[in-house]
Amino acid sequence: MKRLTRCLAACALTLAPWIGWAADWKPDRSVTIVVPFPPGGTADQVARLVAVEMEKSLGQPFVVVNQPGATGAIGARAVRDGVKDGYVWLGTAHRLVGTYAIMSDVKVNLDEFQQFLAITNVPVISVAANSPYNDFGSLLAALKERPGQLTVGTAGPATSGHFAMEAVAQTVNIKYRHVTYPGGAPAVLSTVSGETVINAELASDQAEMIRSKRLKPLAALSSTPLDIKGYGVIPSINKWIPNLPAVTTQFGILIPKGVPQDVVDTVTRLWDNQIAKSAALKTWADERGALVTVLSGKAAQDAVWPTVVSSAWMMHSAGLTRASPSTIGIPPLGAK
Missing domain, CATH: 3.40.190.10 (Periplasmic binding protein-like II)
Structure with a gap:
């Protein structure tokens, strides 16, 4: 009996990777990445690099569609409000999505998306x-x-x-x-x-x-x-300005919350392994003074949040917001 138990356990361990693979998301048609800016900018270029990498593993075309307007808010809202089937993603600057609700009439929040970071850049x-x-x-x-x-x-x-x-x-x-x-x-x-x-x-x-x-x-x-x-x-x-903190912006992919969990799990696995090791992404970053920063889940959220807080309150101090950042849960700078 003990021998049979050990045999079954060994079989289970052997099959575990295949069972996990069988549960992965396998798209049966093309996936769209909406970039809410015109072609040629950083959001567009990063989205196209990601598209190529994802096509290699998922076996379906990834189509980048540029949908500019309202500093990206219109495209972000379209993705947020679309069908939650995993076939429409957003490629943009994460920090921007976190400030739309105070900068415009388009009420989109960062916490309505799953975040996948690829690049950190400076102006x-x-x-x-x-x-x-x-x-x-x-x-x-x-x-x-x-x-x-x-x-x-x-x-x-x-x-x-x-x-x-x-x-x-x-x-x-x-x-x-x-x-x-x-x-x-x-x-x-x-x-x-x-x-x-x-x-x-x-x-x-x-x-x-x-x-x-x-x-x-x-x-x-x-x-x-x-x-x-x-x-x-x-x-x-x-x-020239010793007390000026570094100004950073992260770019990557956002997938609206509410999509099937197997979509999130599959993208997370590919992100943490394939995107993290992408030679094309590293070459692109090296040539443009950017830093490869591949993060997903809570790690991505934690990396983005300080830039959301600082930019939101900076824009509010300049009188450019329609509401205080505190109204959407962004604490004042320095608050714990």
Whole structure:
């Protein structure tokens, strides 16, 4: 009897991986990733990298659909309100989703999604190649001498570029003129063309223009210098503003809560193994000054939450929110 019990136990252990695999989600049609910004920006590029990796394991096409509007809020709402069958995902900046409910009429909350992080990125303060400003110190002096006159191109309210400039403005008490575009890529081009004086988009959005010397990077909003492959090192903004914290934004995939559990379990397994080891994702990050940060579940939530809190209260301090962050459960900065 004992021998039979041991035999059955051994068989169970042998079959366990196959039983788990049999319970995995196997899509029978294409999966859509909605990117709520135009093509070419960081959210779009990361979503397309993820799509390729997921296709390898799940055997169905992953189609990226760009649906811009209201700084990404319209696309996020469409995914949140769609059929909860696991076939429609959201590819965007996680921090943004956490502030829509106070920045717009679109009431979408981050806790309505399962989070899967892939990349962490920082903004860079840049100017056009022919700009008279050759370091951040000279640009900062101009911002102080001409309050509200120098234009800054960003992808819209509360986006990474706007968050970056507000961090600078509120720390050193300067004013600028905010010019918005439908995404990071057109915002970058606005500075390249001279339509705006300053760009504060993410390093990943600016990297190609920096490498080709069409943009002149002056400072990275990171605590250490930022190395852009093929260009060199961009100094930390702390050289000029020592007390300015690093400004980060995480990108990845969000899946609306309420989808079948086998979808979540399968994506989590693939995320923690396949996406974490993706050579394509690492190469993309290395070339654009980004950091591969593959996290899922509670670890992803914990990584994103501090950036939601800081950006929400920063935008509220600037008078740009429609309600206090505390009304949607975002505690004041420093609260425990």
